[in-house]
Amino acid sequence: MSDNDDIPFNRDFALKPGVVDEVRPGIRRVLCDNPSPFTFTGTVSYIVGRGNVAIIDPGPDSEAHASALLDAVRGETVTHIFVTHTHRDHSPNTARIKAATGATVYAEGPHRASRPYYGSEKISAESGADRDFHPDLQVRDGETIAGDGWALQAVATPGHTANHMAFAWAERKLMFIGDHVMGWSTSIVAPPDGSMIDYMASLHKLTQRGEDLYFSGHGPEIADAPRYVRFLIRHREAREASILHRLAKGEADIPTMVRAIYIGIDPRLMGAAGYSVLAHLEDLVGRGMVATDGDPVIGGSYRLA
Template identity: 85%
Template sequence: MAEHDDVPFNRDFPLQPGVVDDAGPGVRRVLCNNPSPFTFTGTVSYIVGRGQVAIIDPGPDDEAHAAALLDAVRGETVTHILVTHTHRDHSPNTARIKAATGATVYAEGPHRASRPRYESEKISSESGADRDFVPDIAVRDGEIVEGSSFRLEAVSTPGHTANHLAFAWPDRKLLFVGDHVMGWSTSIVAPPDGSMRDYLASLERLTQRNEDLYFSGHGPEILGGQRYVRFLIRHRQAREASILHRLAKGEADIPSLVRAIYIGIDPRLSGAAGYSVLAHLEDLVARGIVATDGDPVIGGTYRLK
């Protein structure tokens, strides 16, 4: 969702599906042909190292993409499969790649929500979750995943999902950021799957690290990653300020807030925008700034406390 100009988005990403692109020393990428308003031109899978390699985010349940990845590593050995998070556009193809290569699968863990679902929640925003995924090895923050030609550090980045990990290659000052940071748009944070409080804390955490080249799950690489993350933090702070400005005029439901804040939004994204507003409201209610009757849910009405 990129309806404001306060973040320097980059939508210049000419990579074609199935083509192997040398993105930098030791990093290749292959685009899956699953474009949408949420995935941009599609999911980007990464091949890390040479000879004995890792594949990061094998992508959706897509036989053609799996074949393209396997073709890209012909003559090499896939020893590791790393998954940043368990959304259906990132993890389901893991089973195909594992079956073909015998590689060990590393991730934070199975899919889980950022908080328990409220009894009053009629619908869930978690339809995009891959609930079948289970890693061979659960990786915790700071743990090292190492192959013969790479050494990656797991960086816990919850927020977009509770189990989201980034993978840093400290020696090369680059970071595979999954959907936590994207250059073409802001990330969707949709409760109960995601948490705005966790997301903002994870962004702040990246500003304390040394990596400055980011490879995302969708769209082009990000140069000057730390500076870009600070743009994203200010963008979220501005979004919160817009919500509070609207609530200062009187109580409102989420569709009213979306109309007031997301001017000219693609109608296909209005539902996701509503959940992003909910994520902010959930945080504001927890901080005692905003009130609602009952649990903070998508159908609620909100007012300043």
């Protein structure tokens, strides 16, 4: 979402809303018609298996998208619903799909913040959190859920949200990665909903795994995935270095840092960029490299420690 020339982004994604695309044997995807600067062309839901199937990320509160998913599995039985995280572009449609199919809903858990809110912070309705979502079964990191001809291992990947969970089809060396890794853009990490400390740890965790193909919540699939994750790690490290470089010139607030670091950014993403900088600053304050008066919050002023 800015000076991301160091990351080999792929914004070539021709899938049209409502069209069923069998992207690999046993893996179908359906795009929801909810494009935005944050969702790219829209949320991608996945159907795993044939006959008895799982749906991953039913998407936003959209009757049209629910109908498209149910049409795609007409004559089949939906046995499982997996939800990678509780943002409103991923989980609200779960209720519709469950009501229509009776499938069991699996996820890490209900929405929660990555850390407690500071006294000066308000719980924002704009954070995009789906606070109404509750899975039937809470899944632990490393747990495997098997269906008819498939088995998905839960991979806890907190950072974008505290409850973000990817699902790996280890036998086929692929992973449904949610919004933790996207091929078209970097992921937004906005405290207290998200945590840069957790996000970086999850990226490093992925580099140690064997899956080399990711299916993301937005945009095209990601080939050579561990290499791409290393690009993301280097990008975040460069962003951190840019923040420290700016603070070396003197104390600054977050809007000042955003203007210095995100050259030519889409104005609609300025707020998100500010929260991304805050996520880095939280990490830097925690490591004793940056100082601020009081808690590290969006309206604070920051200096080198």
